[in-house]
Amino acid sequence: MNALPTKDACETRTITDWLAKRPSGDPVLDRAAEIVPKVAPAAIVGCGDALAKDKEWKKAKAQYExxxxxxxxxxxxxxAKEGKEKAVLQIELANVRKLLKGGEPKYCKDPAPYHGAKPYRGKGPHRAILIGQGGHRTKLPSSWLTKDPAKAVLVICAGKSKHGTPVRTCPYRSLTGSYPYTVNVTFKKRKIPVRVYELRTGKRVGPHSVQIGGSACPRRIHYTYYITDYGPPSEMYVKSSKSDIRAAYGTLIRP
Known part of the structure; x- marks a missing residue:
């Protein structure tokens, strides 16, 4: 008993736990157990601190609890409360990192909170992790995006492009074939289905889609056909600039 506490807080905690839980009846050990209330508190917290330093967050949390x-x-x-709060945040962050891994991250269908993230409040920009639409990612300001959930406010899961709101319909005359003909082509915005999550709570926020505008009705259009030329498709996307893409995603990142 004169050796308690030891230099290893977790070792001391193991000894004091054993002394506290053992059945009474042995006079020597019963007297030894009297040291538990004097030594155990610092040992338990010290063990939690040591485990936290080694990033053993789940074990550290258990000690603080x-x-x-x-x-x-x-x-x-x-x-102990501060230690537990820090451990909980690190456990949440590790879970989010795990869910965000892979080509089709599980996070997009099964989000989880990280309460250490900043709330999705105010004008922003609110840094986001953008999943999907890699071509759009390169068009957005670097200050809007991050790959590190510890620095993010939002997780944006973007789906495949679809035709959105019509912008303008224009006639086009074929330049090939024996019988030139005219077709009408409607140019539409690029509609992106999105799942937007506030990282702090893991809850879905914002709209379910964004639309990217652009210029319509170029002088000429190009299309591909096989064997028989039936003319261009009746619907085509507008031509979007970098500013058009930024404006669309800006409704989420800078609302």
């Missing part, structure tokens, strides 16, 4: 259950009024309670 044990302390708060057993010694809620001890002077070290504040330190």
């Amino acid at each position: 044990q302390f708060l259950d057993q010694y809620p009024k001890n002077d070290l309670a504040g330190r």
